[in-house]
Amino acid sequence: MSHGHSPKEKVIYVGDSRVKKRVNPLLQPDYSAFPGKSEAFIPNFLLKEWMVGCVALVAFLVLTISEPAPLGYPADPNNTGFIPIPDWYFLFLYQFLKYPYASGSYVVFGTVLIPGIAFGALMLAPFLDTGKERRFYRRPIASSMMIVSLIAVVFLTKTAWNEYQHELKELNIIPEHIEREEKAREAAMEGKPTGQPKPNQEIALVDKDDPAMELMKKAGCLSCHGTDLKGGVGPSLRGLGDSLSQDDILKVLHEGPMKAQYEQALAAGVTEDEITSIAAWLAKQKSSTE
Incomplete structure (x- = not known):
């Protein structure tokens, strides 16, 4: 506040005490500010899952590039002592299709209907289970289905492997990769060539300048x-x-x-x-x- 026009006059500014200074910044409150509310599945939660999935996929691709899967032994269609078996992650379906109600006349039931229901329920789980409770013991239906599914997969996988081992023993069949490993081990103990190339060793050409x-x-x-x-x-x-x-x-x-x-x-x-x-x-x- 000033009274004259002298440049040496002291100027004093008087503020209005009725206008309060804003303390809190203008930030949008998140879901935790509202009791009983949870984070939106679409797009918040789904975006986080996609990001985690991308990181896992990149890690898997790096692993497959750095450590390529070795080729198996050449297939022999004349080998009658070969028992086909799928990879371990399909053993539970392999065992499931052995049962009468999932094979024969009911093969569509075992190959299409049951897997379709299982994977369909997994995809629709976020839309069917929309409760706010996140503790597993407070969600009896979803938790029970998950536990039963895990028990079924473990049981079927273990049963399929046990039956495979029993069939090998009953027919007196030794898998080819085990038989080759045993022969290579016996040759190594006798000081003879094993016939197996050393791992990660490039095989050089012999007499590469030959016509x-x-x-x-x-x-x-x-x-x-x-x-x-x-x-x-x-x-x-x-x-x-x-x-x-x-x-x-x-x-x-x-x-x-x-x-x-x-x-x-x-x-x-x-x-x-x-x-x-x-x-x-x-x-x-x-x-x-x-």
Whole structure:
């Protein structure tokens, strides 16, 4: 407040005490400010679940890229001692389909109806169970269904595995991967080569400057097996000599599944002597063994 126009006059500002200073900022209150209310499922809760799912998916993809799943042994359709069994996460459905009310005339019931009801109920659970209570013992229906489902899955999985082991013992069948491991272990104890390549070890080409490499290019082999023979459309040929001899390779070409490619090579101008030299070179391709 001032009374004159002198520049040296002291100016005093007087505030209005009736206007109160705002203490609380203008923030939108969240659901916790309202008793009895919970966070909205769509979009709040669902967005959080999607974010967690994306992180888990990225972690899974990193794991599959860094540690690729190894290929199993080649399938043999003539092996009558093979008992097919699904992966462990499908064992409960595999066992469920063995029961009379889920197979035979009721196979649609076991393969479509029951799994459809189970997965449909799981997808509709957020819309069916809309209660505000979050403690599991205060939600008897949802908790009971979850517990019963878990018990059923564990029981069916365990039963399927026990029956598989009993069937192997009854028919006196040893799974191929176990049989190969036992033979490799016995060979290692006797100081002999196990026939198994060392893990994470690249198999080098033997005599890679041999003219057979150019002959294979002429025959069209590299288009399937790769220019470095590490495989492509066809399997890798590195280490082929560990399992096949020269005569075995020629037999596969003349009488086996590679007969059509053998005829194409002849049509491309490759002679029988050149094919024999290719087979001899491939028989030399052996991996370093223990």
